[in-house]
Amino acid sequence: MAARQTPDTLDMAVRVASMDEVDRGLKPHQALAEAGRCIFCHDAPCVKGCPVGIDIPGFIRRMAQRNFVGAARLIRQANPLGAVCARVCPSEAQCEKGCTSAGLTEPVAIACLQRFAMDQEMARGIRQAAAAAPTGRRVAVIGAGPAGLACSLALALAGESVTMYDSAPEPGGVMRYGIPPYRLPREVLNREVDWILGAGVRFVGNTEVGRDIGMDELLSEYDAIFIGAGLGEPATPDVSGLDAPGVISAYSFLRAAGQTDPAPIAQPLGRVVVLGGGNVAIDAACTALRLGAEAVTVAYRRAREQMPAWAREVEFAQDEGVEFAFLLSPAEVLQADGKIMGVRMTRMKLAEDDASGRPRPVPSGEPDEAIGADTVLLAFGQGANESIFSALPSLARSEAGMIEVDPETGASSMAGVFAGGDAVNGGSTVVLAVSEGLRAAAGIRAYLDSSREGSECR
Amino acid sequence: MSVDLSIKFAGIKFENPFTLAASPCTDNAQMVARAFDAGWAAAVLKTTSVEEEVVELVYPMMAGLDFDDKKVIGLQNIDLISERHIDQVEKDVRELKKAYPKKVVGASIMGQKKEHWQSLVRRLEAAGVDFIECSFSCPHGMPERGMGSTIGQNAELTERTARWVKEAARRTPVSIKVTPLVPDLPHIAHAVQKSGADAITAINTVKCLIGVDIDNFVPYPTVNGKSSYGGYSGAAIKPISLRCVAEIAKAVDMPISATGGITTWRDAVEFLLCGARNLQVCTAVMKHGFRIIEDLTDGLSVYLEDKGMSSVEELVGLALPNIVEHSHLSREYKPVSKINLETCVKCDVCYIACQDGGHQAITLDEKRLPHVDEEKCVGCSMCASVCPVWECIQMVPR
Numbered sequence: 001m002a003a004r005q006t007p008d009t010l011d012m013a014v015r016v017a018s019m020d021e022v023d024r025g026l027k028p029h030q031a032l033a034e035a036g037r038c039i040f041c042h043d044a045p046c047v048k049g050c051p052v053g054i055d056i057p058g059f060i061r062r063m064a065q066r067n068f069v070g071a072a073r074l075i076r077q078a079n080p081l082g083a084v085c086a087r088v089c090p091s092e093a094q095c096e097k098g099c100t101s102a103g104l105t106e107p108v109a110i111a112c113l114q115r116f117a118m119d120q121e122m123a124r125g126i127r128q129a130a131a132a133a134p135t136g137r138r139v140a141v142i143g144a145g146p147a148g149l150a151c152s153l154a155l156a157l158a159g160e161s162v163t164m165y166d167s168a169p170e171p172g173g174v175m176r177y178g179i180p181p182y183r184l185p186r187e188v189l190n191r192e193v194d195w196i197l198g199a200g201v202r203f204v205g206n207t208e209v210g211r212d213i214g215m216d217e218l219l220s221e222y223d224a225i226f227i228g229a230g231l232g233e234p235a236t237p238d239v240s241g242l243d244a245p246g247v248i249s250a251y252s253f254l255r256a257a258g259q260t261d262p263a264p265i266a267q268p269l270g271r272v273v274v275l276g277g278g279n280v281a282i283d284a285a286c287t288a289l290r291l292g293a294e295a296v297t298v299a300y301r302r303a304r305e306q307m308p309a310w311a312r313e314v315e316f317a318q319d320e321g322v323e324f325a326f327l328l329s330p331a332e333v334l335q336a337d338g339k340i341m342g343v344r345m346t347r348m349k350l351a352e353d354d355a356s357g358r359p360r361p362v363p364s365g366e367p368d369e370a371i372g373a374d375t376v377l378l379a380f381g382q383g384a385n386e387s388i389f390s391a392l393p394s395l396a397r398s399e400a401g402m403i404e405v406d407p408e409t410g411a412s413s414m415a416g417v418f419a420g421g422d423a424v425n426g427g428s429t430v431v432l433a434v435s436e437g438l439r440a441a442a443g444i445r446a447y448l449d450s451s452r453e454g455s456e457c458r
Numbered sequence: 459m460s461v462d463l464s465i466k467f468a469g470i471k472f473e474n475p476f477t478l479a480a481s482p483c484t485d486n487a488q489m490v491a492r493a494f495d496a497g498w499a500a501a502v503l504k505t506t507s508v509e510e511e512v513v514e515l516v517y518p519m520m521a522g523l524d525f526d527d528k529k530v531i532g533l534q535n536i537d538l539i540s541e542r543h544i545d546q547v548e549k550d551v552r553e554l555k556k557a558y559p560k561k562v563v564g565a566s567i568m569g570q571k572k573e574h575w576q577s578l579v580r581r582l583e584a585a586g587v588d589f590i591e592c593s594f595s596c597p598h599g600m601p602e603r604g605m606g607s608t609i610g611q612n613a614e615l616t617e618r619t620a621r622w623v624k625e626a627a628r629r630t631p632v633s634i635k636v637t638p639l640v641p642d643l644p645h646i647a648h649a650v651q652k653s654g655a656d657a658i659t660a661i662n663t664v665k666c667l668i669g670v671d672i673d674n675f676v677p678y679p680t681v682n683g684k685s686s687y688g689g690y691s692g693a694a695i696k697p698i699s700l701r702c703v704a705e706i707a708k709a710v711d712m713p714i715s716a717t718g719g720i721t722t723w724r725d726a727v728e729f730l731l732c733g734a735r736n737l738q739v740c741t742a743v744m745k746h747g748f749r750i751i752e753d754l755t756d757g758l759s760v761y762l763e764d765k766g767m768s769s770v771e772e773l774v775g776l777a778l779p780n781i782v783e784h785s786h787l788s789r790e791y792k793p794v795s796k797i798n799l800e801t802c803v804k805c806d807v808c809y810i811a812c813q814d815g816g817h818q819a820i821t822l823d824e825k826r827l828p829h830v831d832e833e834k835c836v837g838c839s840m841c842a843s844v845c846p847v848w849e850c851i852q853m854v855p856r
């Protein structure tokens with residue numbers, strides 16, 4: 001059986017100095033060869049590994065027959081953000097994980113194939129899906145991230161009138177304000193977002209629900225509400241000196257860097273230390289490199305094996321020259337003359353497992369050490385989105401403090417209020433947010449149907 | 459824009475041109491029902507015969523031809539007609555027509571003598587079959603009993619037998635399934651036309667010997683130490699069946715159902731362009747399952763959309779005027795090979811092909827890049843045929 005095809009990547013020298021997409025995608029002959037590697041096995045474990053259940057063998061069969069547009073449409077039926085997800089999904093842990101071809105050689109490069117099909121479709125223009133006749137029912141969607149976008153599109157296509165509110169000026173959520181452009185070019189995002197808006201979804205930006213518009217207003221104006229507001233403020237650890245200039249949240253750093261014209265970052269970055277071990281830390285580190293950092297170190301308090309960041313992202317950063325320091329926990333940001341000098345780190349060792357099932361880091365007793373730095377980026381994760389809970393105090397929370405919903409319908413504890421995405425799952429992936437947005441769209445339609453029947457009976 | 463995949467064949471409306479060919483895929487009503495549910499427009503039930511015809515099958519009966527790592531690019535079978543006789547097939551027809559009134563149910567028949575053919579036709583007609591296909595074309599097993607391709611290889615037998623069938627068929631269209639194993643297919647097509655039959659199905663399998671086990675010297679499929687010639691089908695025979703369909707379409711004005719190697723929607727388009735109005739599939743389904751209907755219909759729809767056409771009908775026969783006698787091909791046209799050095803990967807298989815199978819027109823520079831000497835290049839196009847890079851070598855007019 002032929003070997004798995006790998007796409008070209010940008011030349012390293014160019015790559016670390018630009019925001020251009022690193023992955024250049026499969027070439028046509030590679031796409032055909034890769035499609036030819038699928039054995040079209042009977043039970044298609046790939047489909048089960050996909051949170052939105054894309055008909056993967058179906059689209060690969062279309063590709064093998066050079067029907068790329070048909071393939072893209074099949075993908076789009078299940079995932080309105082198919083081009084985005086082809087780029088940002090951790091496919092090795094999802095569809096490709098169960099791939100039967102792995103039993104012969106390696107898994108089929110499903111995400112690469114998906115990307116190829118979606119790119120072909122984009123080149124030709126995404127076909128506008130036909131919406132059903134208007135139902136006259138109104139739905140408000142809070143948050144224009146993947147969950148809100150997917151939910152809005154499904155509702156709009158079903159004939160519901162949808163208005164999507166977001167505190168940010170443009171739709172996209174973390175896809176626009178977090179994930180760096182070298183992994184997700186903004187024109188790819190824009191095309192899919194425009195296509196969704198083109199289905200008749202109204203977008204109201206710069207409008208935070210709870211501040212610029214009252215939740216009460218939405219509850220009285222709309223027949224149902226979907227909350228896809230994502231996570232809240234970044235967590236701040238207990239480290240002294242965090243108020244020093246040059247200590248920046250990785251989230252606001254990425255947000256600024258992700259703009260089409262990167263907003264000038266306040267100062268030359270110099271030596272950068274990123275504190276944290278998740279994907280956000282990695283994205284911040286690689287972005288810092290691109291913005292001219294002299295050296296970048298990611299410092300994480302556990303060992304490499306426990307990093308929440310995906311292995312391929314860590315490798316990606318290592319390839320670019322990002323350094324990693326493990327078993328180091330920040331104690332103090334060191335300053336002199338109001339300028340950051342570095343971070344004092346406590347050396348850790350691994351103890352028994354904690355609630356997350358990972359070994360707990362505890363101080364090793366060795367003396368603290370300092371890492372020199374001019375800029376410190378904080379990537380310690382985010383908590384629940386409190387803007388929503390303060391606007392809607394009676395909303396029930398899950399054990400993890402997120403919005404609690406019915407796993408079948410996405411319905412929250414309040415009648416007519418549905419939720420999905422990071423705001424519910426506590427922070428996961430774009431594709432899971434899409435699937436929860438779609439789940440809620442179905443839940444909302446069923447709810448609206450039943451409440452209309454109810455009112456007709458009255 | 460929505461495209462219409464429906465098309466008429468022999469006066470019957472098919473929701474799309476895709477039909478299951480008479481084969482193991484159609485050997486019982488349950489299988490055909492599943493295929494209908496999957497989206498197939500029609501099925502020709504596996505060839506049946508009168509009750510007294512003894513059918514004794516042998517096993518194994520299949521052997522695939524693999525090419526590199528591709529499995530079953532061609533298939534040999536030494537299957538015979540169905541073990542299920544007309545009494546059971548009648549029942550299948552009734553059951554299927556009741557459950558799927560909008561789908562098209564055809565039945566394939568084979569007989570030893572006039573009474574057999576005619577009683578098969580009458581019974582199927584009474585059961586409500588939509589059309590009848592007569593196999594004059596099975597290349598193995600059946601000819602030993604004077605059936606199958608024995609008939610189809612002889613114009614007189616073809617015409618006579620087809621007349622018997624037409625005599626008995628009062629309202630049901632009849633299609634004659636022909637064999638490619640004749641020196642002059644248009645001659646056979648004329649015989650079919652003279653008989654009054656309504657349509658032609660082309661082609662049945664091609665007589666073959668797919669391979670020999672080089673350790674024990676017995677060909678495949680090996681039945682207890684021996685083998686026999688069989689019928690070759692699947693993607694590998696498409697060029698033969700495509701030629702046959704085009705030849706028939708140019709010779710007679712009759713609806714043609716194409717069969718032989720149809721595997722993808724692209725094949726489907728090609729057969730339609732060469733004059734077919736109906737498309738039968740067997741080996742591709744045996745390999746990939748009924749599910750391939752989605753790829754066939756979707757690919758065909760997207761293609762029509764791309765071409766700005768709204769129905770399949772518009773495609774039928776469009777390639778025929780472009781097939782001419784060899785002597786009518788232009789002698790003035792002088793193409794030359796153009797190699798795109800930007801995309802060339804320097805594998806230089808074009809160089810090898812040109813050196814040893816062409817006119818030594820391609821040379822290599824010190825960087826191993828191939829260059830065409832336009833003086834020497836005759837434009838044969840072997841280089842473009844072997845080049846593995848997408849659209850890297852093109853034949854352009856001088």
Ligand SMILES: Cc1cc2nc3c(=O)[nH]c(=O)nc-3n(C[C@H](O)[C@H](O)[C@H](O)COP(=O)(O)OP(=O)(O)OC[C@H]3O[C@@H](n4cnc5c(N)ncnc54)[C@H](O)[C@@H]3O)c2cc1C
Nearest residue numbers: 143145146147166167173174209229230421422428429430
């Ligand atoms: C840096 C980074 C990199 C990531 N990389 C990947 C990756 O490679 N692959 C992957 O699958 N996932 C990745 N993720 C995770 C992924 O982005 C999220 O899981 C996903 O975006 C969640 O979607 P969502 O729709 O639930 O929320 P979000 O994308 O967070 O969108 C929520 C939206 O709601 C708006 N909002 C919030 N509160 C209000 C309010 N009160 N009123 C109005 N609007 C409001 C916000 O402005 C935001 O636009 C990454 C996350 C980050 C932070």
Ligand SMILES: Cc1cc2nc3c(=O)[nH]c(=O)nc-3n(C[C@H](O)[C@H](O)[C@H](O)COP(=O)(O)O)c2cc1C
Nearest residue numbers: 479480481505535593691692717718719739740741
């Ligand atoms: C196993 C097998 C059994 C077949 N049996 C019949 C048959 O009973 N009657 C018939 O007319 N054709 C029969 N055929 C021929 C097919 O109907 C079809 O015409 C041929 O296989 C070419 O199409 P394909 O390349 O799509 O398989 C059979 C083919 C195979 C492979």
